[in-house]
Amino acid sequence: MNLIISFMKFSNKEGDMLTEPRKIVGRFLIALMLSLVVTLPSTLLAGQKPDPLQKDKLELGKRVYFKRCVWCHGVEGGGDGPSADRLFTRPRNFIQGTFKIRWTDSGELPMDKNLIDTVKNGLPGSAMPAWGEVLSNDEVVAVVQFVKSLIQDRDFGDEDEEVNPQDFGKNPWGTSEPYHLGVPQADIDAGKEVFIKNKCFECHGGEGRGDGNPTMKDDWGFQIFAADWQQCWNFRGSRRKAYDPFNVVRTVSTGLNGTPMPNFKDKITIEDRWKLAAFVNSLCPRKKIDPLTNKPINDFLIKSKYTKGPISTDFNDPMWQAPDDDMLIKSRPEGYTGKKDQRWHYVALAGQITRGQRNFKPKVDNLWVMSNWSEEENAVYYLVEYHNRFLSIDPAYPDAVAMQWPGQLGDLFGAEKPYFIYGDAKKPVDIWKANFMVKDYNDTNPPNPNGYDLDVTVKELVGKGFDDVKEKETPGGVQVVNSKFMQGRVKIMFKRSMTTENPNKTDVQIPVESFIPVSFMQWSGWNKEHDEHMAISTWCYTILEPDNPASMFYMPPIMGVAFFGFQMWLVWMTKRTRKMAAEGKVK
Numbered sequence: 001m002n003l004i005i006s007f008m009k010f011s012n013k014e015g016d017m018l019t020e021p022r023k024i025v026g027r028f029l030i031a032l033m034l035s036l037v038v039t040l041p042s043t044l045l046a047g048q049k050p051d052p053l054q055k056d057k058l059e060l061g062k063r064v065y066f067k068r069c070v071w072c073h074g075v076e077g078g079g080d081g082p083s084a085d086r087l088f089t090r091p092r093n094f095i096q097g098t099f100k101i102r103w104t105d106s107g108e109l110p111m112d113k114n115l116i117d118t119v120k121n122g123l124p125g126s127a128m129p130a131w132g133e134v135l136s137n138d139e140v141v142a143v144v145q146f147v148k149s150l151i152q153d154r155d156f157g158d159e160d161e162e163v164n165p166q167d168f169g170k171n172p173w174g175t176s177e178p179y180h181l182g183v184p185q186a187d188i189d190a191g192k193e194v195f196i197k198n199k200c201f202e203c204h205g206g207e208g209r210g211d212g213n214p215t216m217k218d219d220w221g222f223q224i225f226a227a228d229w230q231q232c233w234n235f236r237g238s239r240r241k242a243y244d245p246f247n248v249v250r251t252v253s254t255g256l257n258g259t260p261m262p263n264f265k266d267k268i269t270i271e272d273r274w275k276l277a278a279f280v281n282s283l284c285p286r287k288k289i290d291p292l293t294n295k296p297i298n299d300f301l302i303k304s305k306y307t308k309g310p311i312s313t314d315f316n317d318p319m320w321q322a323p324d325d326d327m328l329i330k331s332r333p334e335g336y337t338g339k340k341d342q343r344w345h346y347v348a349l350a351g352q353i354t355r356g357q358r359n360f361k362p363k364v365d366n367l368w369v370m371s372n373w374s375e376e377e378n379a380v381y382y383l384v385e386y387h388n389r390f391l392s393i394d395p396a397y398p399d400a401v402a403m404q405w406p407g408q409l410g411d412l413f414g415a416e417k418p419y420f421i422y423g424d425a426k427k428p429v430d431i432w433k434a435n436f437m438v439k440d441y442n443d444t445n446p447p448n449p450n451g452y453d454l455d456v457t458v459k460e461l462v463g464k465g466f467d468d469v470k471e472k473e474t475p476g477g478v479q480v481v482n483s484k485f486m487q488g489r490v491k492i493m494f495k496r497s498m499t500t501e502n503p504n505k506t507d508v509q510i511p512v513e514s515f516i517p518v519s520f521m522q523w524s525g526w527n528k529e530h531d532e533h534m535a536i537s538t539w540c541y542t543i544l545e546p547d548n549p550a551s552m553f554y555m556p557p558i559m560g561v562a563f564f565g566f567q568m569w570l571v572w573m574t575k576r577t578r579k580m581a582a583e584g585k586v587k
Helices: 001-012 020-039 055-073 113-121 137-150 185-197 246-254 270-283 551-582
Strands: 301-307 344-350 365-375 379-387 398-405 429-438 453-464 467-472 477-485 488-495 517-521 540-543
Touching: 055 137, 113 137, 185 270, 246 270, 270 365, 301 344, 301 379, 365 517, 398 488, 429 477, 429 488, 453 477, 453 488
Parallel strands: 301 365, 301 540
Antiparallel strands: 344 365, 365 379, 379 488, 398 429, 398 517, 429 453, 453 467, 477 488, 517 540
């Protein structure tokens, strides 16, 4: 760069002495050198100074910080605000200048752009919201400067500080949203080899659900988890681009300061980083993302598919599979001839905050539901799956998942529903709860491709409010017909008859072709969740779809033939009328 500046000074000084051809050559050389510098990998531009602190913006930044940020990050920026103890992961401690989402090398300070993007877009998968819709651009820039002023252990103006922006390369496939289409399978397979070679499974688990290491802590001693690669919308720094493989390339290149995640820039080539990103990206189910929450859009209708014969309880049976090319989660096996419209339904969960210990940090924030019903068995089946990195081995805190229904569905009017947490005295709820303990398991075990069996106990409860939840005197016959824990994923299959003869009328009766309210609850025993300390969904609906009538198969061709015949008759009549008009028979 100094050479270019010197050359430009020389050219200006001696401009009058140069002939016009020499001037043209000089300008060409300057343009050539500038283009070379611009296209140099950023790693060669080492030793850049951090963006300096803009002191003229500190007063505005201070006002914004103490209005918006202090509640989590604390008065001095130590990550110890009044809300900090209720949040997972903990708010960032600014004092040491340690930031996760950067374009700079491990251990280095971030660039202003990195901090601005974090404030504007938030950090998905954490409590850090997106402030870009609330704060003006000037306020965002100002609060970033104030945050920089809170750093005590480092100084952005220190002569010894330098930053080295990393070279991330470019998307080699040129793909765009949803990004996975057009990526060669060979590159995905090569990425898996990179995953195995670099032992990423030690933290991220054998299938990438973040279930590899339960003992991880950040630099301040707080518990953290490795990212669940099958929920890429929760990747930090991924807002508005949940499926972009760049998110993975950036993290692998820079590491995550303050965590055990190192950078691999010297171990994995740029080309292989993109292949690793292709593999990670391929694990995440495609679903339309809500731009406000940065989560998949909730499915408010769970469709139960009709089956003429008995329902299989085998998780691998084709009737329990669904495609991933329609924003869904799994591929159909080759030769599958079953239900082509079967699907997984996404249900969002959150911590209830209405009673007792206010729970802002459930370890599970969604689950997936698939359903089939059998006319022959007069029974309905619901397969509930969710990601939970580690399960409890303490009998005092079993893991659990539950389905909640209106206990007196026939008494509800229109869209009326019970209170969504355990109902109330006037509108009770019917709860199917599966408590379970995992067999022969320890959370520090290496990845087990065969999974673990579960010891399940089914409880049927009647809820008439928080303080009035009791087991039924006459259970309605709910069963768990299959269950498994597979590398960070729990599978529970519920079964119950569509109708019961409960004399207390607290069993939901499930008719065909009716919209029935249903909600879900989940307890993480490993996190010591129990009672009202749980993750819960709001009410959604389920419907048992009827069998397709035989007329659906023979009526369309009949109607097609009739329509074609009518069209031909119109053509014949038109030609006949024109001929008669030409012969003067009609006017």
